[in-house]
Amino acid sequence: MKHIKWGIIGCGDVTEVKSGPAFNKVPNSSLVAVMRRDAAKAADYAKRHGVPKWYDDATALINDPEVDAIYIATPPLQHEEYAIQALATGKPVYVEKPMALNSEAAKRMTAAAKQHNVKLSVAHYRREQPLFLKIKALLAQNAIGDIRFVDLKMLQPKRNDLIAKAESNWRMDPAIAGGGLFHDLAPHQLDLMLYFFGQVKNFHGISLNQTGDEHVDDLVTGHILFENKVVFNGMWCFSVAPGAHEDRCEIYGSRGKISFPMFGHEIELTVDGKVENIAFEPLQHVEQPMIEKVVSYFIGDAENPCSGEEAIKTMELLDGFTLKSI
Structure with a gap:
């Protein structure tokens, strides 16, 4: 098979610009069918x-x-049900x-x-974006020396523009x-940490609903010790004051840092x-x-860019950071 004809299950807002049109723009690919439970949409x-x-029917x-x-x-x-059905x-x-x-x-x-014996890939798509490929290359070149630790902050007010709009x-x-928003946004960030730094030795976190406004946690902290002795500290809060938002990851090394x-x-x-700024x-x-x-x-022309095993x-990091003691 040298040309892939795609079907999308769930052609909602996330597919309007972020992904859907790309299936007709990359080589050896075309979008031939879409599904949404609302037939008119x-x-x-x-x-x-x-x-x-x-x-209007996935099957x-x-x-x-x-x-x-x-x-x-x-x-x-619905991911599990539809994936297993399609793989079968x-x-x-x-x-x-x-x-x-x-x-x-x-x-x-x-x-x-x-x-x-069917192929499965997961959309941790930042792995293939030029900005993050550059970071991976800088790390491989030892540009900032030996890596010491990573500090990540994702601080957002309740109303923000980071997620795709939905009805x-x-x-x-x-x-x-x-x-909540942690499960929507943190997979990007945590996957990149695994992509950059490899195997995890241990990890833990704290997760709680500080505001009580929703049925999900709005503050999560996470800590990872990688096998290569790199330490990761992450803070996600989705209830900070307007104007106090922050989206920043800093990788510290023995000679400098990547921010x-x-x-x-x-x-x-x-x-x-x-200091050099790379845009x-x-x-x-x-x-x-x-x-x-x-x-x-x-x-059959490339390796899997993100396997199920990697995802x-x-x-497991998401589960571990948000695990509640009984």
């Missing part, structure tokens, strides 16, 4: 994006013989992050891919999303006291570089 999406087919899309591969972009609650038909799956509601569900999805506030329903936002376009590199052009479709790599993997590790 599925038809509207297909019309606006020039997609030949639309469905029908999965079983469409003209669909080669499935992109699952529903809320996390022999169709490779690209699933949005977080991979599932929890690490146990992610393990079942990965086991299904192995059982049916319902499903991200605040743990039964659908696994948790960057998760939702921005510039790296500040400090080496031996000298990047915003991407029109933030998932396009990852989708290109996934297509190459599915047709399970991120899910």
Whole structure:
């Protein structure tokens, strides 16, 4: 198979610009079908994006013989069900992050891919963006010397513009999303830490609902000791005052530091006291570089850019940071 014809399950807001159009823009790929439970909205999406087919039933899309591969972009609650169903038909799956509601569900999805010998990739798409590839290259070059620790802060007021707009506030329903904004945003950040620093030795965290306004935690701290002795400290708070927001990750080394936002376009590199700013052009479709790599993997021309096994590790960190003692 040298050309992938895609079907999207869950053609909601996240697919409008971030991912959906990219399936027709990368080599050896085309979007041929979309599904949404609301038939009128599925038809509207297909019309606006020039997609030949639309469905209001996921099973029908999965079983469409003209669909080669499935992109699952529903809320996390449905990821496991649809992924396992698609894998059982022999169709490779690209699933949005977080991979599932929890690490146990992610393990079942990965086991299904192995059982049916079908490819599975997870949309930790920052791995393939130029800014984060540059950071990985700087680390590989030992640009700031031996790495000591990482300090990450994601501080946001209750109303923010970081998440894709949606008709319902499903991200605040743990039964659908696994948790609140932490579960929506932290997978990007934690996956990058694993991508940069490798195997985890141990980890723990604190998670609580300080405001009591929702049924999800709005403050999470997380601490990781990597096998290479790098220490990570993270703080996520989604109830700070307007104007007190912060999106900053700083990697400290023996000769300097790398400072960057998760939702921005510039790296500040400090080496031996000298500061350099490295800017990047915003991407029109933030998932396009990852989708290109996934297509190459599915047709047999590249390695998996993010496997289920790798994404399970991120899910275990999410679970561990938010674990409640009984």
